Amino acid sequence: xxxxxxxxxxxxxxxxxxxxxxxxxxxxxxxxxxxxxxxxxxxxxxxxxxxxxxxxxxxxxxxxxxxxxxxxxxxxxxxxxxxxxxxxxxxxxxxxxxxxxxxxxxxxxxxxxxxxxxxxxxxxxxxxxxxxxxxxxxxxxxxxxxxxxxxxxxxxxxxxxxxxxxxxxxxxxxxxxxxxxxxxxxxxxxxxxxxxxxxxxxxxxxxxxxxxxxxxxxxxxxxxxxxxxxxxxxxxxxxxxxxxxxxxxxxxxxxxxxxxxxxxxxxxxxxxxxxxxxxxxxxxxxxxxxxxxxxxxxxxxxxxxxxxxxxxxxxxxxxxxxxxxxxxxxxxxxxxxxxxxxxxxxxxxxxxxxxxxxxxxxxxxxxxxxxxxxxxxxxxxxxxxxxxxxxxxxxxxxxxxxxxxxxxxxxxxxxxxxxxxxxxxxxxxxxxxxxxxxxxxxxxxxxxxxxxxxxxxxxxxxxxxxxxxxxxxxxxxxxxxxxxxxxxxxxxxxxxxxxxxxxxxx
Ligand SMILES: [Ca+2]
Numbered sequence: 112x113x114x115x116x117x118x119x120x121x122x123x124x125x126x127x128x129x130x131x132x133x134x135x136x137x138x139x140x141x142x143x144x145x146x147x148x149x150x151x152x153x154x155x156x157x158x159x160x161x162x163x164x165x166x167x168x169x170x171x172x173x174x175x176x177x178x179x180x181x182x183x184x185x186x187x188x189x190x191x192x193x194x195x196x197x198x199x200x201x202x203x204x205x206x207x208x209x210x211x212x213x214x215x216x217x218x219x220x221x222x223x224x225x226x227x228x229x230x231x232x233x234x235x236x237x238x239x240x241x242x243x244x245x246x247x248x249x250x251x252x253x254x255x256x257x258x259x260x261x262x263x264x265x266x267x268x269x270x271x272x273x274x275x276x277x278x279x280x281x282x283x284x285x286x287x288x289x290x291x292x293x294x295x296x297x298x299x300x301x302x303x304x305x306x307x308x309x310x311x312x313x314x315x316x317x318x319x320x321x322x323x324x325x326x327x328x329x330x331x332x333x334x335x336x337x338x339x340x341x342x343x344x345x346x347x348x349x350x351x352x353x354x355x356x357x358x359x360x361x362x363x364x365x366x367x368x369x370x371x372x373x374x375x376x377x378x379x380x381x382x383x384x385x386x387x388x389x390x391x392x393x394x395x396x397x398x399x400x401x402x403x404x405x406x407x408x409x410x411x412x413x414x415x416x417x418x419x420x421x422x423x424x425x426x427x428x429x430x431x432x433x434x435x436x437x438x439x440x441x442x443x444x445x446x447x448x449x450x451x452x453x454x455x456x457x458x459x460x461x462x463x464x465x466x467x468x469x470x471x472x473x474x475x476x477x478x479x480x481x482x483x484x485x486x487x488x489x490x491x492x493x494x495x496x497x498x499x500x501x502x503x504x505x506x507x508x509x510x511x512x513x514x515x516x517x518x519x520x521x522x523x524x525x526x527x528x529x530x531x532x533x534x535x536x537x538x539x540x541x542x543x544x545x546x547x548x549x550x551x552x553x554x555x556x557x558x559x560x561x562x563x564x565x566x567x568x569x570x571x572x573x574x575x576x577x578x579x580x581x582x583x584x585x586x587x588x589x590x591x592x593x594x595x596x597x598x599x600x601x602x603x604x605x606x607x608x609x610x611x612x613x614x615x616x617x
Contacts, residue, residue, distance in 0.1 A: 140304035148189035173200035187324035199281025199288030220294035237283035238275030247273035262325035305337025333545025335509030353539030362587035367595035392425035394562030400432035412456040438595040439553035446525040451480040453518035454570035454577035464554035470497035479567030480518035
């Protein structure tokens with residue numbers, strides 16, 4: 112809502128717009144600021160730029176390779192720099208050590224500039240001999256292909272980027288310029304930090320978009336935390352979400368989807384194993400792998416062959432577990448305390464729902480807690496698989512890298528699913544948020560563990576059996592949100608229309 116208000120303000124009141132531009136971008140952690148509209152920062156010989164001086168105060172001037180050209184007034188009435196595909200700028204390493212990087216760049220490519228080589232670099236940070244598209248290096252390209260595109264603000268944020276030479280419009284440190292950009296670049300901001308919220312990131316995007324008349328082009332709509340959680344709130348009131356112990360949201364408990372799992376048997380009024388599917392091959396879901404133990408729900412993955420596998424040869428060698436709510440709901444705050452399994456078997460907490468004309472899913476997390484290289488990756492996704500009766504696939508996802516292994520201990524994981532937004536929490540701290548553009552239909556809540564050979568690899572024999580422990584699920588509602596919904600209502604009722612996804616992925 113704040114962003115909408117700002118946009119309206121920018122449209123209606125030019126003096127507010129001018130004030131926002133005069134303030135400029137956040138300076139905190141700003142290590143490189145190249146602004147072509149400030150022509151006093153451009154050293155020009157003939158029409159070629161030889162040096163583009165850094166305005167961040169860090170002294171990271173960019174030195175030209177090739178002959179980037181000055182466009183005096185051609186980019187929203189301001190000066191910009193034209194790259195021919197054989198030009199670039201080199202900047203010495205801007206960070207002293209490996210760490211987070213957030214980079215913004217305003218660029219465009221006209222029809223006359225289209226059709227060159229693919230994967231043209233806008234920003235590149237490269238240390239050692241590793242390619243700039245492999246960790247710990249960093250690159251942001253114009254487009255996957257060399258198509259024309261309108262004035263755009265692009266942003267990318269990554270953790271654990273090595274210190275190395277920076278390239279603008281070409282691969283970092285390359286001379287002559289490699290993978291050169293063919294198009295125009297107006298402004299570049301590189302920070303040695305992540306942004307702590309969607310709002311803080313939006314402030315910089317809005318500044319650049321307004322100044323350059325540019326669209327914001329985010330390949331991953333929404334904000335995802337980069338770096339550690341920082342201070343985490345203490346749990347003083349278990350009756351409220353960990354992120355909102357003062358109850359600013361006006362939450363009331365939603366018992367139909369809450370369970371402490373402290374009894375000796377599953378509450379069969381709420382839960383059902385093997386409700387919707389048999390599992391991702393080769394792992395077959397078996398109800399016997401869903402148990403309660405010492406106050407926790409336990410989902411187990413095992414290396415074993417069971418008689419049921421004979422009916423479908425896709426399933427072999429592994430059994431695992433799923434537990435779903437019998438009823439559906441829409442909107443709420445859902446929080447669990449859990450410890451993922453210490454194997455490459457997945458540990459997942461998600462929501463799914465479908466009817467004839469729609470199918471949606473929110474993955475709060477899918478963790479491969481002992482999948483090589485993914486032990487600390489918190490994978491969050493929100494999918495649309497069918498809309499208006501047409502099958503397709505659209506996804507908005509983000510990955511937060513934890514500074515610890517998920518399998519080592521219990522943590523608290525939450526999702527706030529409101530009509531306005533989805534916010535993902537770890538230990539009461541937001542790690543991702545995105546506007547709720549598509550998730551307005553009822554869904555079931557699901558815990559499961561799957562074999563995911565294509566993503567996490569098959570678990571090692573010595574890691575099995577492995578267990579996904581869930582101490583509790585607590586759910587809350589705000590006034591006016593539906594409670595539990597029966598399956599027959601899901602199909603019978605018309606929910607808010609599911610907006611057609613704008614761009615397909617995968
Ligand atoms: Ca418990």
